[in-house]
Amino acid sequence: MSDRFKTPLLGNVRDEDFNQVYEPAEDSFLLLDALEKEDNFLQTLKPTVCVEVGCGSGICITFLSQLLEYPALFICTDINPKAAEMTQLTALRNGKVVEIVVCNLVDTLEERLAGTVDVLLFNPPYVVTPSSEIASADITASWAGGVRGREVTDKLLPKVKSLLSSNGVFYLVAIQENDIDDIQQLMCKNGFRMTCVASRRAGREFLTVLKFVRQ
Template sequence: MVEIEYKNARVKLGDPDLVYEPAEDSFLLADAALEDTESGMRILEVGTGSGFVSAVLRANFENVRIIATEINPHAARCAKKNGVEVLRTDLFRGIKPRSPEARFDLILFNPPYLPTSEEEKVPVWLNYAFDGGASGRETLERFFAEVRAYLRPGGRILVLISSITGVEAVQEKMEGLGFDVDIAGRTKVSFEELVVVRGKLS
């Protein structure tokens, strides 16, 4: 099994035809998450894939509780092999919003963010890694519709998107939901710029 090392973590990769292989987007989100994590936090990662980002956080913080979700069963199995506590589900399904104190301090999502037409969709689990619907924001819109119910007062979200997903549209959406929004990281990769958008609740 192929393994990669990143910031104190050794992460097992799945079959690249079945499980998203960590790339620049994963590294940028992991770096931003490391900056925003503090001891004692409860963290949720939605769409953990191989478990890379959660595994990097686990390797660098002893006293954090990290739970992840993932829709692709192959990816969920891979994340488990990387020691990540993962629920195979759609977005937040199965995670009950509880009292404000028991909700999450930090929620992470590197979603499928590529604008994808009906003809471009492929009937394999890996399609979930890329297919953001016609706008590139379809899964992200469903995430935004629910995320506040899982976040404690003062909590924050980190969302990875690309310049082709529409950074302004995402920022405006988050502001409309009551988040204070800023950019937690950005990097240029060939034809696109990858951006981590941070939203904070007051």
């Protein structure tokens, strides 16, 4: 599975670069699988603005840009400046142009993007860790999710409503420990319906890609 996406998309990235940037893993590949499953839905949606929060190596936003048949604007953010550099390279290697912003979640883009985002992706740091480990500007920020593994995700969830366009869709990676029922209830209060697009056990984690659209 991993080689199918990783080798062609990332090219010859040096192993040492993955000491500083999240190396695509089962969670990343499950998100790619989910996007592939959603192909018909996404082509029908004809997205014009696609955003990924926490782009890491850039594998997901680049894959999405390859999947879509219509021209669109691709924007992503990461708190780790090294991830921004690697995403730029990944996109360019694949002949794609992606705008990359180093910021916390969507902080510097929120106003500009309000109501325009047709596809929003987030494979967040979801591992349950001490709160003190979250939001560093290095590789730790890739997995450290704090209490319930939800501290970073919970900061983005309330912003989804104002970011998405009227037909917009949000894909979120989560594990069981993140309390998916609670995420569903929170998003339902904000007017969203949740479905599960893909799931898979990977070692000790049970990974799921959740999809949210307006009710």
